[in-house]
């Protein structure tokens with residue numbers, strides 16, 4: 001086994017551990033994969049908790065999904081991963097999970113497309129919802145195909161979320177970012193208002209994307225039909241392939257994470273209880 005393969009297997013184990021520890025998955029849910037070389041992928045096995053994997057559990061598959069190593073079967077969601085690799089040659093890893101707040105938005109049919117957080121605009125941009133597809137069928141890869149060329153992460157209607165990145169941890173951090181954004185959006189909506197960032201500032205922030213390091217193109221933003229005066233509602237529009245922008249390896253660093261506010265579920269529950277109490281008063 002090469003050093004690269006060892007490293008990828010270790011990163012998948014670590015990402016699975018974090019997904020489970022943060023309750024982004026329950027039981028045996030979720031799956032992770034990464035490119036090993038131009039012919040092969042390493043993927044998580046089906047039927048095991050991703051929070052308790054060991055490096056030897058991984059499955060080797062080719063880009064058609066045929067098994068080429070490992071004793072276990074790959075996830076039945078593998079075709080969704082393969083679709084992402086086919087459409088995004090710049091991407092080396094895919095993470096799928098069911099983070100509860102983001103999945104709540106996916107169940108409610110509410111995309112995370114409002115320009116409210118500078119950090120999200122400079123990284124993921126907007127987060128659309130791919131149409132519902134029956135898990136383990138060709139419907140899910142088809143639904144994902146619509147957005148994956150312009151987005152590093154999306155919600156999956158009535159299901160969960162999927163993210164990609166230049167390596168396993170980058171794809172994992174995009175999943176964290178979506179759940180964090182969903183949590184803040186939920187709190188703001190419970191509090192009764194969302195102050196949107198101005199169009200001028202959105203354009204400035206989009207210009208900073210190469211510095212903050214998202215390999216996906218900036219999703220386009222336009223005035224929303226219900227946007228208050230002088231403010232912007234970020235809408236999901238198809239970006240042309242020519243708009244895709246790659247950033248150098250050196251720019252991969254979760255540099256903007258230092259300023260993040262993290263909420264535990266206990267703190268979130270307390271905030272929601274406070275908000276509901278205020279609304280009742």
Ligand SMILES: [Zn+2]
Pocket residue numbers: 029030077096097098135159160
């Ligand atoms: Zn799933």
